[in-house]
Amino acid sequence: MALDFYLNFNGNCREAVEYYAEVFGTEQPKIMAFGDTPADPAYPLPEEAKSLVMHARLTISGSTVMFSDVFPGMPFVAGNNISLSMVSKDVEEIKSAFHKLKEGGKVGMELQETFWSKLYGNLEDKFGIQWQFNYDNGETVY
DSSP, X not given: XXXXXXXXXXXXXXXXXXXXXXXXXXXXXXXXXXXXXXXOTTSOOOGGGTTSEEEEEEEETTEEEEEEEOOTTSOOOTTSOEEEEEEESOHHHHHHHHHHHTTTSEEEEEEXXXXXXXXXXXXXXXXXXEEEEEEOOSOOOO
16 A cells, blocks of 8 residues: 655646656656546536546656646635545555545546546545545556
């Protein structure tokens, strides 16, 4: 299991990721834009969202730091744009932590399969901390 850090930006994520890669001398980041994701006719993607960063990742001094822009229309509050991301190869560990942390909290997305993970979910715990949960099957998409 690993706890990773997830930073959200308000439209300038690509610039931030490239800047941090240069500052910390990391590999060039692989960046997935919202427009790179599989299309869903039930939820058409707004034009202004297509070039925004859905996901990017850097390894900085042994820690994984992930990045994304907030989706257009979603709230962005500087200072509250950081979440912890539990990444595990153990499905039961993910489910246990998710269900414990959701008590008294607010679920943003129930645990479910997504195009990038067999099991993903997110929530805000009762202390206002944002959490993401992701099953690690050993395959890194981005």
